[in-house]
Amino acid sequence: QDTFQDGEYLIIDQISYRFETIERGDVVxxxxxxxxxxxxxxxxxxxxxxxxxxxGNVITITNAAxxxxxxxxxxxxxxxxxxxxxxxxxxxxxxxxxxxNRDQSSDSRMWGVLxxxxxxxxxxxxxxxxxVAEYMPGEFNSDAALIDQP
Numbered sequence: 001q002d003t004f005q006d007g008e009y010l011i012i013d014q015i016s017y018r019f020e021t022i023e024r025g026d027v028v029x030x031x032x033x034x035x036x037x038x039x040x041x042x043x044x045x046x047x048x049x050x051x052x053x054x055x056g057n058v059i060t061i062t063n064a065a066x067x068x069x070x071x072x073x074x075x076x077x078x079x080x081x082x083x084x085x086x087x088x089x090x091x092x093x094x095x096x097x098x099x100x101n102r103d104q105s106s107d108s109r110m111w112g113v114l115x116x117x118x119x120x121x122x123x124x125x126x127x128x129x130x131x132v133a134e135y136m137p138g139e140f141n142s143d144a145a146l147i148d149q150p
Contacts, residue, residue, distance in 0.1 A: 003027070003043075003100040010041075013124035022047065022095065022116070024061075027123040030097075034111055041123065042107050042114075045072065046096030051089045054109070056082035057102075070148045074100075084109055093117070 012029050022028070024044050032038040046052040051062040057080040059072040080102035086109065088096055093116040099105025108114060 010123050011125040012121040014121035017119065017121060022119065024050075028095075028097070028119050029121055029123065030114060030119045033114065033118055036118070039120065040106075042097035042099050042105070044095055045098045045108070046088070046090050048090050048092050048094055050096070051087065052096050053087045054084045056084065066148060068148065079103060088113060095119070 010029075022044060024047050026044045027041060028044060029039055029041050032040045045059065046061060049063050053060045053062070053069070059074075060069045061072055062069040088108070090096060090113060094113040095116065096108045097114050098107045098109065
């Protein structure tokens, strides 16, 4: 099941990132790099300094905390077709984003890294429909989901 559906009403926190760091696992709203009049919502998978490697449906992140690489375990992703192979090293102000519905998502795998200047804020509250109202919808600590490779 997708984390977000069309027609949901979200309140976006546009202030916190002025004082806090954008973290892996955050669900962010941003201006689509190829058409800034459109807004997208995706999950941060890679942060500045990360090397992202996707082999099939396995995402490995190498950084200072995980110099040998760590596999990202994401329980909210039902599936990802094993047909993606890419490597990306993120510089200052660069993020790698992916949708939770990986097989249907237009994300960094298609159009490249997301520049920090395009990020508007993070999903803060889902108000509508009331049956799925939630504070910090889609919140997940992806750093805790990095499993070091043997």
